[in-house]
Amino acid sequence: MKFTHKPSTLAAALLAAGLAFPGAAQAQAKQLTLCWAAWDPANALVELSKDFTAKTGVQMKYEFVPWPNFAQRMLNELNSKGKLCDLLIGDSQWIGSAATEGHYVKLNEFFDKNGIKMGDFMPATVLGYSEWPKGTPNYWALPAMGDAVAFTYRKDWFAKPELQAEFKQKYGRALDVPKTWDEFKQVGQFFQNRTVDGKKVYGAALYTERGSEGITMGVTNTLYAYGFEYSNPKKPYDMKGFVNSAGAAKGLALYKELFDCCTPPGHANAYMTEDLDAYKSGQVAMQMNFIAFFPGISKDPNVGGEKTGFFPIPKGDKQFAQLGGQGISVVKYSDKKDLALEYMKWFAQPAVQKKWWDSGGFTCLRSVLEAPGFETSTSYAKVFLDSMKIVKDFWAEPDYAQLLLAMQKRSHDYVVAGKGSPQEALDGLVKDWTEVFVEDGKLKN
């Protein structure tokens, strides 16, 4: 008997709560979460996005994960259909997997409806960051951050008269920015173990990291230069003779020579941070790194300003730079896809893209890149433009991670640990990659 009153009071309470709830829910709804890696451009984006909040009232929340854990965290989230991210600035390599598994929203319709044309963006970035399958007009991301591997160098050291003289005497040409890999090796050897400004210095800081993708991002630059191809252009996944061609072996051997002759001691597991530290502490004359870091380097108190210059990847038989960079995508599992698309629409505006460049982001919008005066707007604008013209990307297959890890192991075993010959390493790589594609059903055994 005493229970009859309770349900009604309970129901009344619930009803009241329920009426209050939609209001509360709506107040919560105007919020977006954007996920990216934790690095300088991410901080710049936070600043930039305040404009979006001001214009639309949508609050932005961010989830930034350091690069070494970025893939693990985000891919795990996507694989389990997590709702953490509404917008994701994912690595270019994830496009294949994300498109095939349906993690990203396909953007063609959205672009058409809002007048966003892919032709407005640099072609290499559209191919690298947005398209899957490659070379087809299926877009899964808006190019957000253009990036490639290039070099910084100590302009102040190169300008020293005594070094100029000695170099000229030794090599018969002026000490200047190397245009070919042979020239690069000469410059590297010239500086190796030389005393400059009272300290012993070394030739160059190169990528040699074993863990995530470091050494691959370095080695591809010399591999591409001597004819390495991922597969037969006429027959996909046909790798014999393209991955392990004689030219490719030459390219790999060159990278090992450079590692042995011209890098600082202990530079056996270096990626972006270690190369930066080596350069900023005054150890090396040249540094391989992603262009994304160049704004910070040019502002560094020790080595910035007039002391640093930049140059793109040198030429072998060919000239290619390893592509970096990311596109911004909308996550299919988000409850706020419309809001996320609003953000993308805002981000794609030329005025916003210009501001993105000014605050340290690397825009891919042609109207900004091709505007007169862009090339000289900053000390690194030219190397960015030049590099984006020669980019080449790693596999973006859904199984890219296995392909990458195999290449990491083979490269590091040969270049750093000195196992076997370059031809053996590449032959082994073909074997590893074939195994992956067979397992995936893309190749018959």
Place this chain on the structure above:
Amino acid sequence: MSTLDIGGRAVPAAGHLAPPMPLKRLQGLSDRALAWLFVGPTILLLLAFNIFPLIWTIALSFTGYRANRPNADLVWVGGSNYSRVLADEDIWANMQATAHFLCWSITLELLLGFGLALLLNKRFKGHSFFSTVILLPMMLAPAVVGTFWKYFFEPQYGIFNHLVAFFGGPAGFTMLGDTTLSPWAIVLVDTWMWTPYVMLLLLAGLRSIPPYLYEAAEIDRASEWTKFWRITLPMVLPFIVLALLFRLIENFKMFDLVDQLTNGGPGSVTELASIHLKREAFEKWRTGYSSALAIILFVAIYGLSLVTVRFLDRVKQR
């Protein structure tokens, strides 16, 4: 006479030793009830949190499931994951690297830890301050330790090479870049970090040796060595084995310290089995395969622990 002084508090004493237990069961909650009450929550929690993941992992190990292809059909592959793991020569190289690491780090930690505990037990002035100071390294996060030691080992701006040269050692070596030195680098860092753990455990063990044992030995005019061999060592041995057991289990699983420090390099020289597992599970997303590997590792450590626990039981019965 009628009270015992236990830890400075008076507790009513027995006039004689207590009668055997069964007579006491009726006072308050019975011992049986208490036993279940005390043990129950622990067992329940462990069952809830461990059974599901374990069964899941075992189930996955018989499939070809890939976590990055959640929409693909689940393929039952029977034991082929297991045979592939066991046939992979890289795995054996990993196990060797793991064995080298385990062997040396645990041996050094036990020796140093026990030595320090014995020394600290001499209660010299300031011993309690220094015992706390020595504990500091193990209070850091392993990933942070790995990152900072990588910084220390760097030959140009790190302090390790400079210190070694300062103490008269060779210069111009690279701990992390050399295939022969890097396995020792990871042993060194792990020992630095976890010796305090062993020390603390053994010190607590030493402190729990009843003083009357030494008193009695003194009366019998025993030498220091005899006291150590016949009293200290046997009483502390259970704790030594306990330390061995836990360090074994922890270091077998541990990967973030070594991963940060060397990434398993140069080449794959310091790639421990646990690092390989992480790569398979979270980089290649070969979930089925990595589950099989995980189960194999689990069985290995299970076996090792079983042996150690048997040894512990024997030691305690002495």
Place this chain on the structure above:
Amino acid sequence: MSAVLHPSGRGPLEPTRRAQWLAGILVVGYAILSLIPLVWIVMTSFRTPQDAIAYPPKMLAEPSLIGYVNLFTTRSRVSAEELASLPPPTTWYEGLVRDQQMILAGPSRFADRYLNSVLIGFGSTLLSVALGTLAAYAFSRFRVPGKDDLLFFILSTRMMPPIAVAIPVYLMYRAVGLSDTHLGLILLYTVVNLSLSVWLLKGFMDEIPREYEEAAMVDGYTRFQAFVKVVLPQAATGIATTAIFCLIFAWNEYAFALLLTSGTAQTSPPFIPTIIGEGGLDWPAMAAGTTLFLLPVLIFTVLLRKHLLRGITFGAIRK
């Protein structure tokens, strides 16, 4: 013979002076050597980023608080013109930031993460030590059916590499709504630590002679009262040691915290390596974060020191 009473912590025979001196010197030597890396980390936290990677390493460098400022704030870079157009800085730390040609953009999430770590770390330690003590006592004193098997089961829960169970646990948590909650991590850490705490505490309890509880029970205490009044005080060393180990694990755990938490319940370990400064790692800020993060564990240990180093103090009962 009557029971001989001894003040706490002193053996019946004091080691000789010479032995103490020797012991002291060896220990101090080890302590200094093993402290060098830590001292370097703390020193680095007070340097500028350039000095942190100085080549060759600088022993002494001009102190700076920029590491700590960077730890607690987010900043963004502005052009020189924009910088000149802003009003002058109002606080000392804003001044430091402006010197780097950056402006303050807001607080970083470090303080939140720190508090989360305190809550989750101490919460799970309390729980695992409490449950562990009870279970250890039961295993030590009572005849629990299947005791050895149960004990080994408890131990085996610690053997599975976290990497392997990370995905199932992640999915489990998502399903029950424990994802990114404080309770979720507290429970998880408690569970992981239970095996350690039960085994360690059982080891200590086994060393406590049963005669005392039994004597107490003869005199009218219930088993439970005897447990509380007689056994627990003597187990203080064991409890303190276990608590420290449990706290250290929960405090520094990285893998699960990374996967299972994000905005709300994220602890410090996954956060500290995200302290990316301009162009790579901000070593002083990371060192600052590490130094600050070390403090609570250190303080906890110091507070427990008395219990840690106490021996078992009781009289002798002649058989």
